[in-house]
Amino acid sequence: MARFHLRWLKTLHLMQAALLAVPIVLGLAALPARADRFGADYFTNLPLVTSEGTEVAFFDDVIKDRIVVVNFFYTECTDMCSLTTARLAQVYDWLGERMGRDVFFVSITLDPENDTPEKLATFKQGFNADRGWTFLTGSRENIDIIRAKLGEKARALALHRTDMVIGNAKTGVWRRSSVMGSLTIALQSILELDPDWQNGTQTNAQALQAALKINTVYDLSAHPGEAIFLGACASCHTIGLGERFGPDLAAVTLRREEDWLKSFIMNPDLMLASGDVTARLLDADYPGVVMPNLGLNPVDVADLMSYLKAADARLAAAEKEAADSFAAFEAAHGLDGSD
Numbered sequence: 063m064a065r066f067h068l069r070w071l072k073t074l075h076l077m078q079a080a081l082l083a084v085p086i087v088l089g090l091a092a093l094p095a096r097a098d099r100f101g102a103d104y105f106t107n108l109p110l111v112t113s114e115g116t117e118v119a120f121f122d123d124v125i126k127d128r129i130v131v132v133n134f135f136y137t138e139c140t141d142m143c144s145l146t147t148a149r150l151a152q153v154y155d156w157l158g159e160r161m162g163r164d165v166f167f168v169s170i171t172l173d174p175e176n177d178t179p180e181k182l183a184t185f186k187q188g189f190n191a192d193r194g195w196t197f198l199t200g201s202r203e204n205i206d207i208i209r210a211k212l213g214e215k216a217r218a219l220a221l222h223r224t225d226m227v228i229g230n231a232k233t234g235v236w237r238r239s240s241v242m243g244s245l246t247i248a249l250q251s252i253l254e255l256d257p258d259w260q261n262g263t264q265t266n267a268q269a270l271q272a273a274l275k276i277n278t279v280y281d282l283s284a285h286p287g288e289a290i291f292l293g294a295c296a297s298c299h300t301i302g303l304g305e306r307f308g309p310d311l312a313a314v315t316l317r318r319e320e321d322w323l324k325s326f327i328m329n330p331d332l333m334l335a336s337g338d339v340t341a342r343l344l345d346a347d348y349p350g351v352v353m354p355n356l357g358l359n360p361v362d363v364a365d366l367m368s369y370l371k372a373a374d375a376r377l378a379a380a381e382k383e384a385a386d387s388f389a390a391f392e393a394a395h396g397l398d399g400s401d
Contacts (some may be wrong), residue, residue: 133146
């Protein structure tokens, strides 16, 4: 638990950073970029299988001549996989029409014995992944060889990397980027791999943040509950703006008992395993999207609950103001039945 909490504290600091990131390159990619150095001979053409059940040669069919973003996950992960996939899905949305044309996402399971194409398809659907985003499984031997080529060498599923490898297979430029830090910086790192983008109207992380209307001046450290929500919850949930990859959390502090909500936020995997009826219904309603155990401590949960309660109070106040305004309109126009 301490390990997860330390990781979470680090994530909060990364979320608040507005500085340009220095790319963390793959060990082999630290050499001068050459496309032939990182071709089929390096990445291999070992066969893998897509979520649609199609066998593909890894280099030739998946990454050759493409700008790719590669990450690792597994569908039964109760730690960070759903969160990192949801944050990657935010970048996917921002890339818009570029997806499947200029940029391709590749998600490779680390649990091929369990993750069949059918399970990958359910997971993919849960995050509305469509054009340009490929989910792959395969034999244990092939997965292990390919993940090692990409720098993923964890000996246990729970210890796998949560960053992503981004590269341009045509130019031979490869680097790492954090999906748990600033997403605008991650977006810029991906776009910078496109020579046409670099030769056109250049921008930077600050300009991207302005274009996407992201407030980087607001001091999140003074509002820990909001910082946790933005860093860990907002990729999957909204408050009053409809469903994303999980339920809308509007009025959640009114709809759920406080003790249940605290327990679910802190240990969703344990509650699901215990057979809790509400937890199981939520799991069934959002197939493929696993509520992650973020390792939050009681103080973190209390901060998050305070933020959710305040958000619910603001929503209630806004609804009351709207109702009062409508009542005043009806009265002013004789529509309230008082005549």
